[in-house]
Amino acid sequence: MKTITMDVAIIGAGGAGLRAALEIAQQHPNLKIALISKVYPMRSHTVAAEGGAAAVTQETDSLEHHFDDTVSGGDWLCEQDVVQYFVENARKELIQLEHWGCPWSRKEDGSVNVRAFGGMKIERTWFAADKSGFHLLHTLFQTSLKYPNIKRFDEHFCLDLIIENETVQGVLLLDIAEGEIKLIQAKSVIMATGGAGRVYRYNTNGGIVTGDGMAIAYRHGVALRDMEFIQYHPTGLPGSGILMTEGCRGEGGILMNKNGYRYLQDYGLGPEVPLGQTKNKYMELGPRDKLSQSFWQEQKKGNVFKGKRGDYIHLDLRHLGEALINERLPFIRELAKAYVGVDPVHEPIPVRPTVHYTMGGIATNNKTATSLSGLFAVGECASVGLHGANRLGSNSLSELVVFGKLAGQEAALYAQEKKHIDIKILEQKAQKIVQRTEDFLHSNGSEKMVDIRQEMGDTMEEGVGIYRTKPSMQKTIDKLHELKKRYKNIKIEDKSSVFNTEFLYAIELGHLLDMALAMAYSAINREESRGSHQRIDGFEKRDDKNYLKHSLAYYQGDDAPEIKYGKVTITRSQPAQRAYGAAGDKKIKEDIK
Amino acid sequence: MNKKTIVIDILRYRPEMDEKPFTQSFEVPYIEDTSILEALQYIKDHLDSTISFRWSCRMAICGSCGLMIDNIPKLGCKAFLRDYYPNKISLEPLANFPIERDLVVVMDDFMQKLESVKPYLIPGDNACMSSGEYQQTPLQMEKYKQFSMCINCGLCYAACPQYGLDNNFIGPAALALLARYDRDSRDAGSAQRMKILNQEEGVWGCTFVGYCSTVCPKKVDPAAAIQLLKVESSKDYLIGLFKPD
Ligand SMILES: Cc1cc2nc3c(=O)[nH]c(=O)nc-3n(C[C@H](O)[C@H](O)[C@H](O)COP(=O)(O)OP(=O)(O)OC[C@H]3O[C@@H](n4cnc5c(N)ncnc54)[C@H](O)[C@@H]3O)c2cc1C
Numbered sequence: 001m002k003t004i005t006m007d008v009a010i011i012g013a014g015g016a017g018l019r020a021a022l023e024i025a026q027q028h029p030n031l032k033i034a035l036i037s038k039v040y041p042m043r044s045h046t047v048a049a050e051g052g053a054a055a056v057t058q059e060t061d062s063l064e065h066h067f068d069d070t071v072s073g074g075d076w077l078c079e080q081d082v083v084q085y086f087v088e089n090a091r092k093e094l095i096q097l098e099h100w101g102c103p104w105s106r107k108e109d110g111s112v113n114v115r116a117f118g119g120m121k122i123e124r125t126w127f128a129a130d131k132s133g134f135h136l137l138h139t140l141f142q143t144s145l146k147y148p149n150i151k152r153f154d155e156h157f158c159l160d161l162i163i164e165n166e167t168v169q170g171v172l173l174l175d176i177a178e179g180e181i182k183l184i185q186a187k188s189v190i191m192a193t194g195g196a197g198r199v200y201r202y203n204t205n206g207g208i209v210t211g212d213g214m215a216i217a218y219r220h221g222v223a224l225r226d227m228e229f230i231q232y233h234p235t236g237l238p239g240s241g242i243l244m245t246e247g248c249r250g251e252g253g254i255l256m257n258k259n260g261y262r263y264l265q266d267y268g269l270g271p272e273v274p275l276g277q278t279k280n281k282y283m284e285l286g287p288r289d290k291l292s293q294s295f296w297q298e299q300k301k302g303n304v305f306k307g308k309r310g311d312y313i314h315l316d317l318r319h320l321g322e323a324l325i326n327e328r329l330p331f332i333r334e335l336a337k338a339y340v341g342v343d344p345v346h347e348p349i350p351v352r353p354t355v356h357y358t359m360g361g362i363a364t365n366n367k368t369a370t371s372l373s374g375l376f377a378v379g380e381c382a383s384v385g386l387h388g389a390n391r392l393g394s395n396s397l398s399e400l401v402v403f404g405k406l407a408g409q410e411a412a413l414y415a416q417e418k419k420h421i422d423i424k425i426l427e428q429k430a431q432k433i434v435q436r437t438e439d440f441l442h443s444n445g446s447e448k449m450v451d452i453r454q455e456m457g458d459t460m461e462e463g464v465g466i467y468r469t470k471p472s473m474q475k476t477i478d479k480l481h482e483l484k485k486r487y488k489n490i491k492i493e494d495k496s497s498v499f500n501t502e503f504l505y506a507i508e509l510g511h512l513l514d515m516a517l518a519m520a521y522s523a524i525n526r527e528e529s530r531g532s533h534q535r536i537d538g539f540e541k542r543d544d545k546n547y548l549k550h551s552l553a554y555y556q557g558d559d560a561p562e563i564k565y566g567k568v569t570i571t572r573s574q575p576a577q578r579a580y581g582a583a584g585d586k587k588i589k590e591d592i593k
Numbered sequence: 594m595n596k597k598t599i600v601i602d603i604l605r606y607r608p609e610m611d612e613k614p615f616t617q618s619f620e621v622p623y624i625e626d627t628s629i630l631e632a633l634q635y636i637k638d639h640l641d642s643t644i645s646f647r648w649s650c651r652m653a654i655c656g657s658c659g660l661m662i663d664n665i666p667k668l669g670c671k672a673f674l675r676d677y678y679p680n681k682i683s684l685e686p687l688a689n690f691p692i693e694r695d696l697v698v699v700m701d702d703f704m705q706k707l708e709s710v711k712p713y714l715i716p717g718d719n720a721c722m723s724s725g726e727y728q729q730t731p732l733q734m735e736k737y738k739q740f741s742m743c744i745n746c747g748l749c750y751a752a753c754p755q756y757g758l759d760n761n762f763i764g765p766a767a768l769a770l771l772a773r774y775d776r777d778s779r780d781a782g783s784a785q786r787m788k789i790l791n792q793e794e795g796v797w798g799c800t801f802v803g804y805c806s807t808v809c810p811k812k813v814d815p816a817a818a819i820q821l822l823k824v825e826s827s828k829d830y831l832i833g834l835f836k837p838d
């Protein structure tokens with residue numbers, strides 16, 4: 001075991017981790033930063049974000065509008081002080097990215113352009129064609145190369161946190177290529193490990209999005225908040241789940257069922273907006289939860305196409321024309337051609353809802369600190385309270401930079417006030433984890449990993465999907481407990497220490513199972529419908545009296561997690577009815593009266 | 594039931610066990626829209642769980658999954674069984690890189706090359722956050738946009754005969770990255786980067802074979818970037834001749 005002493009350790013080098021690292025590197029050149037990632041930073045899944053990042057930009061827009069869209073979009077489960085901080089800082093952070101070189105798409109006069117996005121009252125989504133996350137990530141990564149006090153640990157897998165005196169003291173890593181264990185002593189640690197979408201069978205997430213950081217914090221007693229809120233994105237490719245960005249609809253793309261009918265008008269999002277026009281918060285520009293739910297309803301009515309990769313509807317971009325598609329949506333064209341053999345210039349794209357985003361995560365306060373002293377969390381792995389029960393598209397890329405910076409500041413302040421403790425104590429702790437890890441490597445049971453992974457994905461789709469009932473969730477819970485038992489009896493064939501991916505997948509599968517259980521139990525306990533959590537077993541309505549609360553899941557080993565509840569911070573927006581389409585405009589008029 | 598299958602030969606190497614690389618054959622079900630990456634996943638899940646390869650996004654944007662398919666560098670997630678059926682497919686790790694294990698290559702040198710070109714904006718005197726974003730017209734952006742599309746997959750290094758002969762050559766992706774910042778209207782770092790360009794391992798290492806641009810999955814066209822940089826480097830040389838030190 002090798003020991004390395006640092007000041008701050010950041011686990012995860014996606015958008016959130018990189019932004020945090022840059023903040024510390026710039027403001028505190030004396031602090032040594034370990035930036036740890038299980039893949040090279042530019043492979044982090046931020047790279048796949050297509051649509052863009054939200055910030056109030058136009059004269060006609062206001063911070064209040066962005067606040068209101070976010071809070072109502074989140075069905076009033078947002079921490080409103082956090083939302084306020086977010087809307088106030090988003091633009092500054094996107095400009096900072098621009099100054100670091102991010103090639104945001106421009107207007108003719110050279111200023112930054114914005115596009116429409118679902119659930120946003122006014123166009124405020126900055127975009128870099130349809131590769132916004134790619135450019136954001138590469139810009140941050142390349143900028144980070146300027147700072148010698150960022151020491152990267154690429155392709156290092158975080159096995160665990162080292163905790164002593166109820167305080168985080170470091171992290172234990174496995175160097176994937178060398179097979180060597182490294183103990184990083186650090187005064188503060190930032191978790192920035194991304195989401196957990198791979199819990200589900202069909203999702204828009206990369207293979208690395210396995211909830212590692214969430215699981216590690218959770219197993220140490222940190223609460224996971226609002227885990228029942230899983231976002232289905234309405235437009236993924238059937239089968240693979242590859243995303244067709246909401247930007248498609250922002251640019252004017254429409255959704256049609258098998259009869260060529262724009263069915264969204266039947267689900268409170270109409271009246272129909274004429275082809276070639278868009279109207280914010282109407283029709284295709286409604287929020288994701290509503291759109292995904294409408295698909296499910298259409299499926300029940302038999303109005304969807306049936307294909308060999310499953311049911312789907314049509315996303316039609318043809319009327320946008322080749323020039324606009326090439327300028328604004330070139331990647332979408334490339335992806336549709338390669339993965340479903342469809343050129344969107346000439347044919348509609350088959351799409352269906354697929355799991356996309358975990359609204360919940362490691363519970364933090366409004367400054368990214370967790371309940372475990374010295375541990376901070378940021379990005380998709382965290383629940384700082386921005387998204388509530390449903391995230392608005394393009395709010396999370398902005399979240400990465402706004403709260404990434406804040407996490408950097410906070411972790412640096414914390415580190416400056418602390419001293420390293422005796423390394424011997426940490427080495428003893430680490431030795432135990434190493435032993436546990438080695439024992440696990442020698443698992444010689446009879447269960448196949450692939451079976452457990454697939455059964456987990458399927459049971460989550462069935463029980464904790466777009467619509468939920470108590471029996472369906474209970475069935476999923478029972479299944480998950482069975483899988484967790486079988487997981488203890490898996491076989492790991494590969495015992496080698498050089499780039500042993502089978503071993504890593506096995507550890508990740510353990511994380512995923514714990515995330516699935518936290519999601520399922522949080523869901524079954526919420527007896528109401530709110531945002532992305534929709535029940536059809538007598539709890540169809542939102543119930544503010546009993547459930548205007550965050551769920552908090554606490555790990556209990558093999559037993560069911562304990563579910564507690566925490567209060568929601570409300571500053572200026574009292575819960576009201578969420579309304580889109582014409583009903584939304586009517587509501588605004590009434591509010592003004 | 595569809596019983597069609599296709600044979601995939603994979604070059605394997607586990608440094609702790611194998612003295613040298615060897616070929617292992619697998620037979621996988623043939624479905625036309627299965628990607629090479631999915632075929633590898635099938636093999637790992639069902640036939641031999643010890644095989645190692647990199648992947649993540651499976652949508653040709655993270656740059657993880659480069660490998661040699663029938664001796665041509667490609668992304669595993671963007672090549673499909675239908676392009677090879679009914680012939681046998683051969684998979685090998687990216688050429689010109691040392692093998693770490695199986696289809697995984699050592700990327701250290703590639704990463705160092707990227708880091709060496711100062712790939713970040715070097716602001717001039719007029720940089721100021723408080724006055725908002727820099728103005729940059731679509732036309733100005735056009736000058737570097739293509740070179741900013743690189744996903745760092747390394748295929749161009751596997752294709753580059755020059756890098757194969759002498760890996761001191763900075764190579765296509767890193768030079769394209771250098772051009773990306775150099776040609777950005779917001780950047781004032783040309784003079785600093787010129788030193789990197791002018792050295793023997795810089796642009797002049799390139800003998801203009803152009804295969805890098807052929808294999809690039811993102812149409813970055815590193816060969817074009819290198820040509821443009823050669824012009825810059827020549828200009829710099831000429832100016833140097835007339836300017837007393
Ligand atoms: C296809 C797609 C499109 C999207 N489009 C948009 C959009 O247009 N706008 C928007 O606002 N949001 C979008 N999102 C959401 C947004 O992109 C993500 O929420 C965000 O990028 C997550 O960033 P992150 O930094 O938290 O995590 P990631 O980018 O996922 O990075 C996680 C990091 O943690 C590391 N890591 C994880 N586990 C370990 C471990 N055990 N050891 C070491 N390192 C580890 C990984 O290597 C990686 O570096 C999209 C999401 C997807 C999937």
Ligand code: SF4
Pocket residue numbers: 742743744745746747748749750765766769805808809810811812813814815
């Ligand atoms: S230039 Fe093209 S081939 Fe080379 S690393 Fe970049 S994307 Fe890959």
Ligand code: FES
Pocket residue numbers: 630647648649650651652653654655656657658659668669670671
């Ligand atoms: S898996 Fe990401 S590029 Fe192929």
